[in-house]
Amino acid sequence: KAGVTQTPRYLIKTRGQQVTLSCSPISGHRSVSWYQQTPGQGLQFLFEYFSETQRNKGNFPGRFSGRQFSNSRSEMNVSTLELGDSALYLCASSVSGANVLTFGAGSRLTVL
């Protein structure tokens, strides 16, 4: 079956712009989580959605937001981009209650 699909894979933005990233989970997975990976910072948890509701949220400013649609697809948005937002953004899906996450390949954002 198809894995977790993230689009776009690469994008370049300038400071002050906003960006929207998309994630299509594995069919049947209703939980979608987002992580930010920067060099030396590991995977920082952004938020988790389940059945269109945000279930958990990490320690990121309000410029980072997300949503989930009825088909479990999810989007995350970053407004007023800063240079420090340059990172790999990873989406992961899971069956509710499962401990193992299945990750997409990520969206690499570069902010100039």
Place this chain on the structure above:
Amino acid sequence: DQQVKQNSPSLSVQEGRISILNCDYTNSMFDYFLWYKKYPAEGPTFLISISSIKDKNEDGRFTVFLNKSAKHLSLHIVPSQPGDSAVYFCAALIEGKSTFGDGTTLTVKP
């Protein structure tokens, strides 16, 4: 305060030898632990897991050890192969929510 730490950013071993990757955590409430492997340009993939009620889990060349009193987790790869070269993340869970370490880059030399 970082709850899950991988203190070695990198590790280099010779093919055929043992690779030992370490992970320390601070929260005794973590009830499940996993290791993920990540190749460049790919997302992390699940490798092996262990419940807090166990102290060892083995899957082929991969074994995870859990020392709850020391709040320490380790991944052993025996024998190491060049294809094992990747970034390894440990993750600790409470009520299904994952907290990741910063990762260790393993290089296995032929």
